[in-house]
Amino acid sequence: ACRIIAVANQKGGVGKTTTAINLSSALCQRGHTVTLIDLDPQGNASTGLGIDRAVRHQGSYALISGATPYRSSLRPTAIPGLSLIPAEAGLAGAEVELVMSDRREFRLRDILAPVSYGNAAPNFIVIDCPPSLNLLSLNALVSAHAVIIPLQAEFLALEGLTQVTATIDRIRKSLNPTLALHGILLTMVDRRNNLSELVEADVRGFFGGKVYQTIIPRNVRLSEAPSHGTPISLYDAKSAGTLAYAQFAEEFLAREMTF
Amino acid sequence: ACRIIAVANQKGGVGKTTTAINLSSALCQRGHTVTLIDLDPQGNASTGLGIDRAVRHQGSYALISGATPYRSSLRPTAIPGLSLIPAEAGLAGAEVELVMSDRREFRLRDILAPVSYGNAAPNFIVIDCPPSLNLLSLNALVSAHAVIIPLQAEFLALEGLTQVTATIDRIRKSLNPTLALHGILLTMVDRRNNLSELVEADVRGFFGGKVYQTIIPRNVRLSEAPSHGTPISLYDAKSAGTLAYAQFAEEFLAREMTF
């Protein structure tokens, strides 16, 4: 069956989209199939994979509202094995609509469950979440088997970590008993500055083995790649960003064996 | 009367909180009085001004739900003239509660209007918004006379700019006819990398005089200051961050004369 992985953190700008795109593409380069769902109304994952705003209709909003079946919301990308469900403009209005609906936290789970057991299921479904713990993020956490938390190596991001881990614990106890913390990924680490080192030491001290050994360094090529609509590995195969996400994909797969 | 300024951008991690804190403190150092309202459930502005999580009760959630009057939600800070209304944990649940209530976009405005005309009004009320265009941010935009949009000098942040300016236009046409775009502030600019230069050229080309002349450079002291609970000017008075926000406060005040 397929594994559903949410990439979530309510702190903004910590590398959720960058991680969702570059982990997904690195998994595909290792022979896996992945569907990436863009659940953020900003649509950054859709931009980062080259899907023009004008052709994002029948995307994740249509999927979660039940208007479009999973199979017809899939888009091919430049990476063999990687499909995307883009975020269309209507997703910005989904929050208010979901609040009034039945089983509002289970909408996405009810749609993805039959997909994950079907014979056309990908190996992984990766969900890029918006920077909040709203109903869209809750739908992702209720659907997921495990969560990756990207953590920018900054004080304010560190401060917010307990909010997201507390939310995961709450959801495990009530809405999704099988939800696991896959791991915490340190991003934008700048080894030249003390703050990064302090944050890394703090997180490893507190969360231990839950923090991936792999760290993602600050690398300007990672922030340039989305403007070309491709993952880092196609934009600059020799960059520090490509190597870091390749290493992360290996560590992610090794950790998968333990679940 | 007092001027109400929202600091907003749905893109995460672009420097909203850093701008709200450091503009507010720089205005106070120039003799103005400011109330900073933390409207983000993450509570980063409250942390950045040294208010411990344990004492944030009767904050912005109690204010917007009408439980606590404005005057008793004010907290003193280390900066003379600067008061804070902190974000307590309950604010995370405000979104769902607001959806069901009457005049849901006007809750904050109805509370702040009498304050701004009262004789105890500060010169400015600055509102730090969460990274989304949800009901909390809408309440800030409906209350505000003008909006500052911090813009990280990155491609994905640039891409999101039209979403926030379109939302401002929509609110001006319907809910708040006097809402103005105060300006767009370029943040975390790294003059050594091309991407920053390209983004700056793009934004100035498209938005012209709406973009402040002042730019905020990437400066690690700005990201260290919140861990000491003080604005940059108290943490490191000689840093590039302090000088940039001092210059920004001057430009902000000069532009105020034009409204």
Ligand SMILES: Nc1ncnc2c1ncn2[C@@H]1O[C@H](COP(=O)(O)OP(=O)(O)OP(=O)(O)O)[C@@H](O)[C@H]1O
């Ligand atoms: N390791 C890195 N080095 C340099 N830049 C990075 C790195 N990771 C991400 N970025 C850039 O930093 C910005 C924030 O990253 P990203 O958009 O992936 O974060 P996010 O958590 O998805 O943001 P949001 O909260 O808005 O959804 C982007 O402009 C991105 O290109």
Ligand SMILES: Nc1ncnc2c1ncn2[C@@H]1O[C@H](COP(=O)(O)OP(=O)(O)OP(=O)(O)O)[C@@H](O)[C@H]1O
């Ligand atoms: N000019 C700067 N130079 C270096 N670091 C900065 C600068 N401005 C902000 N930072 C740091 O970058 C991170 C993001 O900034 P900040 O939290 O102010 O953004 P935000 O838009 O309020 O984020 P959110 O969307 O989560 O509310 C923080 O860790 C902050 O300390």
Ligand SMILES: [Mg+2]
């Ligand atoms: Mg994102």
Ligand SMILES: [Mg+2]
């Ligand atoms: Mg903030």
